[in-house]
Amino acid sequence: MKIICPICKSELIKKQKSYICFNKHNFDMSKSGYLNLTINKSNTGDNKEMVNSRTLFLETDSYLPLKDRLNKIINSYNKSSLLDLACGDGYYTKSFNIKNKFGIDLSKEAITYASKKDKSTFYLISSIFDLPFLDDSFDIVTTIFAPISKDEIYRVLNKNGLFILVTPGKNHLFNLKKIIYDKPYLNKEDKINIKNLTLIKTEKLEYSFKLNNNDSIKDLFTMTPYYYKTSKKDASKLDNINNLTINASFIISIYQKK
Numbered sequence: 071m072k073i074i075c076p077i078c079k080s081e082l083i084k085k086q087k088s089y090i091c092f093n094k095h096n097f098d099m100s101k102s103g104y105l106n107l108t109i110n111k112s113n114t115g116d117n118k119e120m121v122n123s124r125t126l127f128l129e130t131d132s133y134l135p136l137k138d139r140l141n142k143i144i145n146s147y148n149k150s151s152l153l154d155l156a157c158g159d160g161y162y163t164k165s166f167n168i169k170n171k172f173g174i175d176l177s178k179e180a181i182t183y184a185s186k187k188d189k190s191t192f193y194l195i196s197s198i199f200d201l202p203f204l205d206d207s208f209d210i211v212t213t214i215f216a217p218i219s220k221d222e223i224y225r226v227l228n229k230n231g232l233f234i235l236v237t238p239g240k241n242h243l244f245n246l247k248k249i250i251y252d253k254p255y256l257n258k259e260d261k262i263n264i265k266n267l268t269l270i271k272t273e274k275l276e277y278s279f280k281l282n283n284n285d286s287i288k289d290l291f292t293m294t295p296y297y298y299k300t301s302k303k304d305a306s307k308l309d310n311i312n313n314l315t316i317n318a319s320f321i322i323s324i325y326q327k328k
């Protein structure tokens with residue numbers, strides 16, 4: 071898989087522990103093996119607190135059914151290259167049984183964690199809106215609970231390549247929201263259109279899981295976008311909750327580039 075320079079877009083060639091392009095732009099590998107290709111350092115992705123909470127929550131394996139379902143789907147296509155966009159700490163990326171795997175995220179904390187735990191994937195710090203790959207590079211691109219960089223997804227997918235998108239279903243985390251908000255809302259399940267990609271299949275995965283301690287309930291809340299949108303007063307409603315049954319609802323949409 072050819073990696074390209076974020077500055078001049080020429081190919082980056084590996085020389086010992088660095089990647090260097092024809093125009094001598096130089097990017098060093100980190101000790102844990104990831105490559106930092108950010109040029110605009112003010113874009114940072116999720117902060118340490120969010121990453122820690124997500125990692126601790128995912129370690130409870132409350133989202134294991136989603137990980138298993140994604141693996142089942144991916145294995146059914148028999149493909150050999152995959153790019154996980156906004157991969158976070160690599161919880162899903164690590165599990166994918168694919169020969170050439172790349173994970174990209176803007177969060178240094180997330181990518182540091184991912185690259186230490188998972189040696190089967192090449193992790194990069196980069197924006198998903200300016201991908202450091204040539205056109206037509208990947209058989210599969212995934213986006214799980216993250217912004218959708220539609221143009222770049224189309225550009226880096228091979229002909230007939232698949233884009234797998236996970237978005238929250240209507241009832242996702244509704245009973246957590248019911249505790250925090252006076253008027254909780256259901257998520258919208260609008261169909262997402264992506265130019266030049268055909269939606270070939272949609273699957274819904276719904277189940278409930280139990281969290282038996284306050285830390286895990288707070289971790290789940292902190293890793294969601296609600297954390298930043300909620301007043302301290304509303305957030306404190308979780309302070310004394312130690313047991314909660316939560317509904318998970320995921321929509322998995324599979325698109326194909328023609």
Ligand SMILES: C[S@@+](CC[C@H](N)C(=O)[O-])C[C@H]1O[C@@H](n2cnc3c(N)ncnc32)[C@H](O)[C@@H]1O
Nearest residue numbers: 115116156157158175176177197198214215216
């Ligand atoms: C909700 S998390 C999901 C992480 C992972 N896919 C998962 O489900 O565990 C969203 C991720 O998107 C990353 N992110 C947000 N904007 C980004 C961008 N422009 N480029 C790369 N990553 C981005 C954040 O740093 C964060 O790790």
